[in-house]
Amino acid sequence: MMRMKYLRCWGVLMVLCGALPAHAALTIEIIGAGERQMPIAIVPFAGDQKLAQSIVAVVSADLARSGLFRLVDPAGRTPHEPSQVVYADWPGVEALVIGSVAVQKNGRVEVKFRLLDAVKRTELIAQAVSAKDDQVRAIAHRIADLIYEKLTGDAGVFSTRIAYVNRQGNRNRLVVADSDGYGEQAILSINEPIMSPAWSPDGSHLAYVSFEQGRAVVYVQSLLTNQRVVVANFRGSNSSPAWSPDSKQLAVVLTRDGGSQIYLVRPDGRDLRRLTFGGGIDTEPNFSPDGQYLLFTSNRGGSAQIYRMPVEGGSAVRMTFEGGNNFSPRHSPDGRNFVFAHLSNGRFYIATHDFATRQMQLLTRGGWEKRPSFSPNGKMILFASEAQGRGILATVSSDGRVKQRMFPQAGDIREPVWGPFLKQ
Amino acid sequence: MKKLVMGVLLINLLAACATQKPAVPVSETQPAPAAAVQPATAPAPAPRMPAAPAAVAVDPLNDPNSLLANRSVYYPHDVDAVQDADKPAVRAHASYLAEHPNRTVRLEGHADERGSSEYNLALGQRRAEGVKKMLLLGGAKDGQIETVSYGEEKPKASGHDETSWAQNRRTDIQYNAR
Numbered sequence: 001m002m003r004m005k006y007l008r009c010w011g012v013l014m015v016l017c018g019a020l021p022a023h024a025a026l027t028i029e030i031i032g033a034g035e036r037q038m039p040i041a042i043v044p045f046a047g048d049q050k051l052a053q054s055i056v057a058v059v060s061a062d063l064a065r066s067g068l069f070r071l072v073d074p075a076g077r078t079p080h081e082p083s084q085v086v087y088a089d090w091p092g093v094e095a096l097v098i099g100s101v102a103v104q105k106n107g108r109v110e111v112k113f114r115l116l117d118a119v120k121r122t123e124l125i126a127q128a129v130s131a132k133d134d135q136v137r138a139i140a141h142r143i144a145d146l147i148y149e150k151l152t153g154d155a156g157v158f159s160t161r162i163a164y165v166n167r168q169g170n171r172n173r174l175v176v177a178d179s180d181g182y183g184e185q186a187i188l189s190i191n192e193p194i195m196s197p198a199w200s201p202d203g204s205h206l207a208y209v210s211f212e213q214g215r216a217v218v219y220v221q222s223l224l225t226n227q228r229v230v231v232a233n234f235r236g237s238n239s240s241p242a243w244s245p246d247s248k249q250l251a252v253v254l255t256r257d258g259g260s261q262i263y264l265v266r267p268d269g270r271d272l273r274r275l276t277f278g279g280g281i282d283t284e285p286n287f288s289p290d291g292q293y294l295l296f297t298s299n300r301g302g303s304a305q306i307y308r309m310p311v312e313g314g315s316a317v318r319m320t321f322e323g324g325n326n327f328s329p330r331h332s333p334d335g336r337n338f339v340f341a342h343l344s345n346g347r348f349y350i351a352t353h354d355f356a357t358r359q360m361q362l363l364t365r366g367g368w369e370k371r372p373s374f375s376p377n378g379k380m381i382l383f384a385s386e387a388q389g390r391g392i393l394a395t396v397s398s399d400g401r402v403k404q405r406m407f408p409q410a411g412d413i414r415e416p417v418w419g420p421f422l423k424q
Numbered sequence: 425m426k427k428l429v430m431g432v433l434l435i436n437l438l439a440a441c442a443t444q445k446p447a448v449p450v451s452e453t454q455p456a457p458a459a460a461v462q463p464a465t466a467p468a469p470a471p472r473m474p475a476a477p478a479a480v481a482v483d484p485l486n487d488p489n490s491l492l493a494n495r496s497v498y499y500p501h502d503v504d505a506v507q508d509a510d511k512p513a514v515r516a517h518a519s520y521l522a523e524h525p526n527r528t529v530r531l532e533g534h535a536d537e538r539g540s541s542e543y544n545l546a547l548g549q550r551r552a553e554g555v556k557k558m559l560l561l562g563g564a565k566d567g568q569i570e571t572v573s574y575g576e577e578k579p580k581a582s583g584h585d586e587t588s589w590a591q592n593r594r595t596d597i598q599y600n601a602r
Contacts, residue, residue: 211577237546370540371541
């Protein structure tokens with residue numbers, strides 16, 4: 001028997017990011033906290049108040065959302081240079097962030113900041129980051145990434161992006177946004193459903209399924225030029241695109257030869273090869289990080305479960321045996337486990353399966369929770385959920401301790417997926 | 425009505441009823457099948473409704489009392505086989521298509537939300553393919569039938585309950601304009 005371990009939230013910390021400007025696309029709510037939260041004080045940067053968007057507010061919100069930090073109010077203390085810091089003034093604070101902002105004559109914003117270890121009284125980071133004045137949030141996310149990485153040892157994901165479908169009535173918009181929900185950009189807006197967005201490994205393209213031709217067709221669209229190509233448009237349904245780690249091929253699901261089966265195809269639609277030869281449903285392929293295996297959902301055993309097979313072909317091995325049905329597998333970035341949606345007694349849970357221990361771990365309490373995907377550092381999982389009768393975005397830390405819910409301003413959010421690290 | 429029978433001429437009316445449920449998000453702006461707006465002028469061997477005006481031949485497709493008025497096939501959860509209750513109607517459509525080789529249909533498979541969107545797309549496609557197989561067995565030709573799936577993307581009812589799910593697990597038989 002598989003051990004089903006429910007992880008409970010620690011604490012009841014609930015942070016409503018009310019300080020964010022009103023044009024936020026999403027309202028964010030954080031529930032739970034890391035096992036140990038590091039106390040950190042972020043002193044308002046000199047000159048920060050002159051910017052339309054406070055950099056310190058974004059950095060603070062990013063670090064708070066991770067659940068790994070406890071933000072300590074600077075309470076009027078305003079050192080901006082190391083020489084102004086009196087460590088004795090910061091009892092109980094382990095990390096201190098200070099800095100200054102300057103707007104240059106050409107309009108560029110330059111931020112100089114320092115991360116100080118307030119216990120050892122040493123400097124951990126001293127760096128300048130600059131960008132155009134419409135990129136202030138990007139600067140702030142970069143600073144938050146640097147702080148997060150230095151203090152936790154893991155790469156930060158605040159600069160990464162997410163994609164999802166926003167549905168309002170019949171209107172469906174395929175949206176790309178920052179990981180905190182800001183900077184929404186619709187790359188496709190149609191009055192037919194959109195499904196299954198999938199990021200290319202370098203973050204430059206999205207593959208997705210659109211019904212604009214009256215049935216499911218797979219497209220790949222460039223986020224740089226907005227140009228797109230049809231990857232698969234055969235009779236029946238064409239769906240579930242997944243990129244290989246080397247970007248050279250997509251796994252797709254086609255019904256051109258009968259039932260829903262998995263095929264490989266180049267991102268320009270050439271060189272189609274069939275991979276599975278079952279009589280039932282094989283769908284939701286996902287490549288392992290080494291590109292050697294595919295996880296997928298199949299009903300070949302009588303109910304929807306998760307299987308694994310070599311990309312080069314060969315027999316599939318069933319991975320999930322828990323009661324109920326299991327869907328939407330996705331490898332963790334390190335390849336050690338996969339996340340999936342577990343349906344039991346009419347409720348969907350987000351769960352992980354460890355390849356080594358073969359144990360399932362439920363990360364959520366259940367509800368309408370679907371389509372999980374890992375953040376590129378493997379520390380968070382983004383999924384579609386529902387609250388107050390609306391489709392929302394939700395995240396849970398991969399240890400189940402920290403949860404967030406992100407409410408759209410309007411409509412329902414569906415089909416979210418977390419994007420890759422972007423090259424700096 | 426044995427089930428939610430979608431009479432051709434009643435489609436818009438029923439759609440209006442469906443929208444009385446709170447927050448039905450999609451699906452009601454699909455244009456009604458073209459057959460609904462076609463005048464019943466084609467010569468047809470079909471029996472007329474008693475109340476129909478004399479001298480107007482009625483295409484059995486437009487007869488609300490015909491089995492052909494039944495345009496939706498319903499399923500249990502995670503099942504794609506046509507159930508016994510719907511077989512007479514599907515057979516009637518097969519006969520009609522065999523007798524009217526110029527008519528074509530689009531079979532739209534749908535699923536309830538209990539599954540991933542991709543699994544449900546596959547399930548809806550299998551449902552449509554299952555109806556297609558019965559139509560072919562009944563004499564329809566492959567070229568008369570297109571199968572597509574919307575999975576869980578266009579629910580007729582939006583609740584998280586069996587009443588809604590039962591309406592959403594279906595294949596719609598839509599006649600294309602001639």
